[in-house]
Amino acid sequence: MGLFSFLKKKSDPADAELVVLDTRLRAGEPSRLDSEAERERQRAIARATAAKIDEIELAMASDIFDDEPAWGSAARHPAAAAPAAPQAVPAEELPDAAALPASAPAVEESAILYANGQAAAAESLLRDSLQDFGRHERLPWWMLFDLYQATGQEAAFESIAIDYASHFETSPPAWQPLLPGPGTPQSAGVAATESLCPVLDESIAPRLARLLASNAPLVRIELGAVRSADAAGCAQLLQALQTLRKEGRELVLAGADTLMTTLRPMLAVGDRASGEAPWLLLLELLLLSNREKDFEESAMDYCVTFEVSPPSFEAPKRVSTAAPATGSGDRFLLPALATGDCAALLDAIDAYAAGRDLLVLDCSRLARMDYACATALQGRLRVHTEQGRRVELRELNHLAAALLRLLGYGQETGKLRDSLRLYPHRY
Structure with missing residues (x-):
């Protein structure tokens, strides 16, 4: 009980009785709370009052300090927090519909640099942004996590994860490299x-x-x-x-x-x-x-x-x-690298789309997509949405999601407004 401690009334009845009881016992005077049942009743009243204040404090603290988007890392809050109330829609079902913060040049520039194969430059830009933009926004941290996992930099990942956990007072993410393992094909x-x-x-x-x-x-x-x-x-x-x-x-x-x-x-x-x-x-x-x-x-x-x-x-x-994801049905799994001439990839997506109303593109192993491929994919997916199909890009890493947002993915108007949605993975 911290936020409301200064609001407590000195004449709170439950508190007053407990104070009087403590004073009388210390002085050796008889108390009217002689029975164990009566003492337990008063303890229950005090506990209930404290719990109610804690509940109100927790709700207010969440409103004040929780700047995480609805689809973010709700599952990674400290275990000591009160259980979250049931939600009508699971967090992982909420798309990345929110626009980037008003001033996020580091996010956009690093997404473009990384897409063009300049991972070191993107890393430097993101790390510099942690001192200002990253003080209150988690997105540059998430993009760094994905960059390190995509480039196999486990030591750098673990180092930044410790800083992230300390800064936001939350559990650090676990290392899950995006690089394909030995013998893993690149095909989609x-x-x-x-x-x-x-x-x-x-x-x-x-x-x-x-x-x-x-x-x-x-x-x-x-x-x-x-x-x-x-x-x-x-x-x-x-x-x-x-x-x-x-x-x-x-x-x-x-x-x-x-x-x-x-x-x-x-x-x-x-x-x-x-x-x-x-x-x-x-x-x-x-x-x-x-x-x-x-x-x-x-x-x-x-x-x-x-x-x-x-x-x-x-x-x-x-x-x-x-990471686990909801939804059943076959998906189209994108390759680890989507770069250069992606005509074969687009043709394969067209074949997958035949006879389907919902296209689910699984991006769980997509480490990098370059600007040319992202632009070509956008044009091909627009054809499908214009034909009445819905398209979902699931489990995007945050670097790829930032690039696609910058290109206008999911920002169509009119009938196409909700036809293409981005679902970045959660931290």
């Missing part, structure tokens, strides 16, 4: 997508069967909604992931961290009650996420628990991770 294509239910059990079999039977070269599995799991569901998902990996299919795992967080409480060293499937699924997810150190530690725990040799780590190929 339709991704067969399935979102698994909140309960990971045997009911997931039809969804996994569809993915395995699909002819799509790219497969995306949404795991971010899973909140509980049983041995049967873990075994089925494990088998599907291993099959996809052995077949060499290109795989995108969205929300893998969420599922691992769900699995870990089920597993205790020396306790075999959960069975081997959840353990092996956790190890498979760690392998596919290329987290070798965590894999080795969990493999040792598995070895001790079941007294068997643990599986060995094998660097994943043709596998990438992404």
Whole structure:
């Protein structure tokens, strides 16, 4: 209770009674609150009063100090904060409809520099902007995070993440490199997508069967909604992931961290009650996420628990991770680099659009798009919106989103106003 401490009335009845009680007890005088029930009632009144003041303070503090856009990093506020009220629309469903702040030349210039392949110049400009524009706006920080992840600068990312967490008093983002791993193709294509239910059990079999039977070269599995799991569901998902990996299919795992967080409480060293499937699924997810150190530690725990040799780590190929996103249905996955002559990419998008009313372009692995490709893509997408289709660019990094905003993406008027929307990923 800080903001309203000066507004408290000296004659607050509950406070007055507690003060009198404390004075009488210290003086050895008898108190009228002799019964334990009466004392507990007064404590409850005091606690309720304090909680109400704290609730009002929290609401006012949020109104005053929270400058984050609606689609921003609401999930990364400190855990000590009061639970957020349910929202009618999830934050990740809100598009990047808001315009850039009135004075953001560093954002626009750095987006253009980065698009043209001048990452070092863009980095320098963004870092300089942190001292003024970045003191109150998070966008230049987010753009730096994406730049470092796109260029593989993990040490610089971790350094700026610590400064970000300290400055905004929020949790720092996790390192998720955008660079394609060894053996990961640069091609684009339709991704067969399935979102698994909140309960990971045997009911997931039809969804996994569809993915395995699909002819799509790219497969995306949404795991971010899973909140509980049983041995049967873990075994089925494990088998599907291993099959996809052995077949060499290109795989995108969205929300893998969420599922691992769900699995870990089920597993205790020396306790075999959960069975081997959840353990092996956790190890498979760690392998596919290329987290070798965590894999080795969990493999040792598995070895001790079941007294068997643990599986060995094998660097994943043709596998990438992404943040969880809502929405089902097949997506068109953009390549890591969209530069130069992108006629083949545009033709592939046209083929994907045939017979669809909604085009979802998955940008989760898009590290950079240059000015020429962005302009050509805008022209081709405008043809689709004029034909009545809706277009969504999902999970854009903030450098690409700034470039597309600068080019006027999503700013059409009239019937086309809501036909093309940008959805940057969240920090």
